[in-house]
Amino acid sequence: MAIPHAEYPDLRGRRILICRPEPEASRLAEQFGAAGAETRVLPLIERQPLPETPERRTVLLGLDEFAHVIAVSPFAARLLLDEIDTWWPQIPMGLQWYGVGAGTAAVLASHGLATHQPDAGWTSEALLALPTLARFEGERVLLAKGENGRELIRETLEARGARVTPLALYRRDRPRYAAGEIHAALDTFAPEAIITLSGETLNNLIALGANSSHNLYDRLLIVPADRVAKQARAAGFTTLCIPGSLADNDIVAAVALQFAGRDGGSGKAK
The missing domain is CATH 3.40.50.10090 (Rossmann fold)
Known part of the structure; x- marks a missing residue:
């Protein structure tokens, strides 16, 4: 069910890595930014x-x-x-x-x-x-x-x-990123949540993470459907969320509510 933007819990200071293709990635980043989140766009599919x-x-x-x-x-x-x-x-x-x-x-x-x-x-x-x-x-x-x-x-x-x-x-195609770009997105930025809205995107993330010291597997992972959730669990991801729809505002709401649930509604990670 869609959740009105005004009901979003506070996402200020949360770090969100968006792995959608462009232009969808930048559009979603704007929605997360409006909710106060810090974002990094790292498309893992080029069309x-x-x-x-x-x-x-x-x-x-x-x-x-x-x-x-x-x-x-x-x-x-x-x-x-x-x-x-x-x-x-x-x-x-x-x-x-x-x-x-x-x-x-x-x-x-x-x-x-x-x-x-x-x-x-x-x-x-x-x-x-x-x-x-x-x-x-x-x-x-x-x-x-x-x-x-x-x-x-x-x-x-x-x-x-x-x-x-x-x-x-x-x-x-899977984009090619320099080692410095990967380090900046996964290690320096250290995302708390990662948006992967297809099985192919998830596979590309796993391949990318193999060359990073950051532990992606304990991050909140947003996936589009049960099929991809099963794929993620088999790969070792432990915290998964399927949003109410793939509309931008519903993705933002799903992430916000996941964090709020973890934090007992305080808006900060425990």
Whole structure:
């Protein structure tokens, strides 16, 4: 449940490391700063649009042949809409649009598209629970995604009778940081909480921490879903939190309430 900004406990002096990609990382840092926290942005995923190919252009030119269009992330939704605008003066009628999570749905809705999204949850599993995706009789589904992402949506929908066309629009890379940058972010800054909102981000954090003397495993770790929480526990993290949603204000609220709970509401760590 979303928590109004005015109800945030005091985050003054708290140190928050944000490992989201840009521009989401800097936007979230502003929200934490407004609550009084000190922040350091260290994106652990870089997203690069993939070059256009004749095959991808052919798929998009046949957009009106699909019954459903799914975007797995806000970045995928923006890239998809940009390419559709290139080839279609007007988006074909009759398509059903879906966003994995409220942020993705908001990007599609900002383009004037009526968009399906889960009532609760922001994962692929939550999207797949929608009644309109429960059963197919050979309908075509366009899946806008990143390169080498999870295959759960495609595999599940194909098992339900859909003909799914994956459309890879971007790739994700792990940024390269100099030793001094890593030391500054993990050792000198010494974060009390770390924001890792994907399994890939978590893996990159673990790899980065292997070259640091800072013990990341006892920090408060913010993860997006149970799947990533299990991954974190298996790696040795001990203090995990899944926010009420991945909206910026809910992430800030979740961190603030975690600290308040630890401190008996005093706002300072025990």
